[in-house]
Amino acid sequence: MTEARGEIFDIGYQHYDGPRNGRLHAVWSLWMNGFRTTLGLGRGTLAKLLPFGMLIATVAPAVGVVLLATIFGPEEDIIPSHEDYYGLISILLLLFSAIVAPELIIPDRRSGVINLYLVRPITAIDYVAARWASFLGLSLILVYSGQVLLLIGFLLTAGDPVDYLRDNWLDIPKFLAAGALVALFVTTIPLAVSSFTTRRTYAAAVVIAVFVISVPVAGMLTSSDCEFSERTTSEGANVQTSRCEYVTGDAAKWFALLDVGRAPIILSNMIFDAEGTGDPVWRLIDAHHPSIPILWYALLVLGPGALLFLRYRRMTI
Amino acid sequence: MTGPTAGRPLLQSNSLTKRYGDTLALDSVDIQVFDGITGLLGPNGAGKSTAMKLFLGLLSPTSGTAEVLGEKPYENVEVRARLGYMPEHDCLPDAITASEFLGHMAQMSGIPAVAARTRAADILRHVGLDEERYRHIKEYSTGMKQRVKLAQALVHDPVMVLLDEPTAGLDPGGREEMLQLIRRTGREFGISIMLSSHLMGDVESTCDRIIVIEGGKIIEQGTVSQFTQETETLVIDVDDRRDEVVAALQGRGIEAAIDGLSIVVQRQSEEQFDDIRDAIVEADARLRRLAPSRGQISDIFRRTSA
Known part of the structure; x- marks a missing residue:
């Protein structure tokens, strides 16, 4: 029998003479790294719990709606539709982005890794754009996954899927457009807040506080004293009417906009041509010319976005 | 080292001046750095870090020019793909393995994904972290972290690395190991080095050439043997x-x-x-x-x- 023999050689340091990619590849790598970071990929089980838990939580309402649709049919009024979905999951999305978005940029500054990124062949703007795009990618997955599940569920539970699609195909571009607006919103504000602190908990607390506190603040400033009366129409029908005096008078409709978390949902409703929930804040927002909520949304996204990019533009090690 | 860079300076500055408000950090500095190991020696606040940041393109000069491989890095960031940098302070993530981190850093400098993983493994072996490469960085000692810092500066096979106070925070044993690693990088790997330090012993025992900087001015430059x-x-x-x-x-x-x-x-x-x-x-x-x-x-x- 021959004896197997092997030798290990130390061939020393080897220079790299393969292909080298440019700046776009570096930005792509950073985007991919950010995406993996937010999902906790390549990390322990604990790091995956929150993102995957949130993914399940945002899809869960869609599963519930599909179950209802199997019982009642997809076009029954009782079944929430594509237009209602972002309203249903908006609070979950806001919470998720408040907690997870800071994870993308704060540890880089806190640990000093940003010093290594900024000496790679990218600019500081490339860095922050890649990080922003990473979280936008995840947000898009979150907002669309439930809608896609709803669509599949409605198609499967409809008596005639082809008829259903012919009658409702416009919902698809609508939920894509509205979802993009929701994702842009929940991406930009938390990242902008995160660029001003090196503590993830502070960033999360500020974002949650802004979204949560703005609800009662807007509610308080738009509270009203209403008088209800009944009158009989010429056809003999009884109609109930109300006359409300807002505590902040005519300014109430502007204070209604202070419920910032509602900004993308207002635009979603505009895209779907849907009614609001009918609460006083919705009624006041409806009283505005449509350009006002659009401008307000643009301000809420572009303002923090500009702050985020300005903050990093001046960053050096 | 011989190669495409032989004969022409890797780093070059002409009347390089950097001013922060009223403070003059660098005053009309002319530097030429060739192949080999060059020490940038000077007390704290002398202008060493400012010079390094200018060569890395992180700052733009107030006047004059700073060039790396014939390019101005503050105008063309792509030249940084051929530079490595090891900062003085902490700069490592905690929650990932050294292997994954180095692979990512190689990709950030333009190396394709598969080659990046191979380079990461090779470099970690060269810096003596072969066995520990799948451990999370937070579990590493200070000396091991310092080696990861050096490894990330080398993983994309740069023409030159800039090392900012590479022995900071190390005990005497760790310091000597790091200096040996730097000497190997310069002499065996053929990667040119500019090393900034305020420790004369480090510079004297490691470098071929020295640039002495104080108060934002170059006060001496030459070979180590010339000074000793x-x-x-x-x-x-x-x-x-x-x-x-x-x-x-x-x-x-x-x-x-x-x-x-x-x-x-x-x-x-x-x-x-x-x-x-x-x-x-x-x-x-x-x-x-x-x-x-x-x-x-x-x-x-x-x-x-x-």
Whole structure:
């Protein structure tokens, strides 16, 4: 029998003479790294719990709606539709982005890794754009996954899927457009807040506080004293009417906009041509010319976005 | 090292000036750095870090130019793909393995994904972290983290690496290991190095050339041997009776002075050695050493402050 023999050689340091990619590849790598970071990929089980838990939580309402649709049919009024979905999951999305978005940029500054990124062949703007795009990618997955599940569920539970699609195909571009607006919103504000602190908990607390506190603040400033009366129409029908005096008078409709978390949902409703929930804040927002909520949304996204990019533009090690 | 960069400077500055408000950090500095290991030596606040940031393209000069491989890095960031940088301070993530981190850093410098993983494994082996490469960085000692910092600067096979105070925070053993690794990087791997330090010993034992910077100005530059060559001073060490030896030397017309525990005389001729021998015999002193003194890098700072 021959004896197997092997030798290990130390061939020393080897220079790299393969292909080298440019700046776009570096930005792509950073985007991919950010995406993996937010999902906790390549990390322990604990790091995956929150993102995957949130993914399940945002899809869960869609599963519930599909179950209802199997019982009642997809076009029954009782079944929430594509237009209602972002309203249903908006609070979950806001919470998720408040907690997870800071994870993308704060540890880089806190640990000093940003010093290594900024000496790679990218600019500081490339860095922050890649990080922003990473979280936008995840947000898009979150907002669309439930809608896609709803669509599949409605198609499967409809008596005639082809008829259903012919009658409702416009919902698809609508939920894509509205979802993009929701994702842009929940991406930009938390990242902008995160660029001003090196503590993830502070960033999360500020974002949650802004979204949560703005609800009662807007509610308080738009509270009203209403008088209800009944009158009989010429056809003999009884109609109930109300006359409300807002505590902040005519300014109430502007204070209604202070419920910032509602900004993308207002635009979603505009895209779907849907009614609001009918609460006083919705009624006041409806009283505005449509350009006002659009401008307000643009301000809420572009303002923090500009702050985020300005903050990093001046960053050096 | 020979190669495409042989003969032309890797780093070059012309009248490089950087001003932060009223503070002049660099004042019309001209530097040329070629292949090999170059030490940028100077006290804290001398302008070393500012010079490094200008060469990395993180700052733009107030006036003058800073070029890396013929490109201005503050105008063309892509040239950084051929540079490595090891910062002085902490810069490593905690929650990932060294292997994954280095693979990512290689990709960030343009290496495709598969090659990046291979390079990461190779470099971690070269810096002595082969066995630990799948451990999370937070579990590493200070010395191991310092090696990861060096590894990330080398993983994309740069033409040159800039090391900012690479031995900061290390104990004497760790410091010597790091200096050895730097020497290997420069001499065996053929990667040129610019090393900034305020520790003369580190620079003297590691570098081929030295640039001494103080108050934003270059005060000396040259090879290490140029600064440490023999001087025209002779040093005489005797066990005792120093005063008597000095008197005997002066009696023979030799100017001598006591400097610490040694006697120093200015070297004049070969015959002088006979006179010195006779003076020691006359003073009945026991000779320990008679040798020409060597220059020290610290002399540069003494001359400057004088």
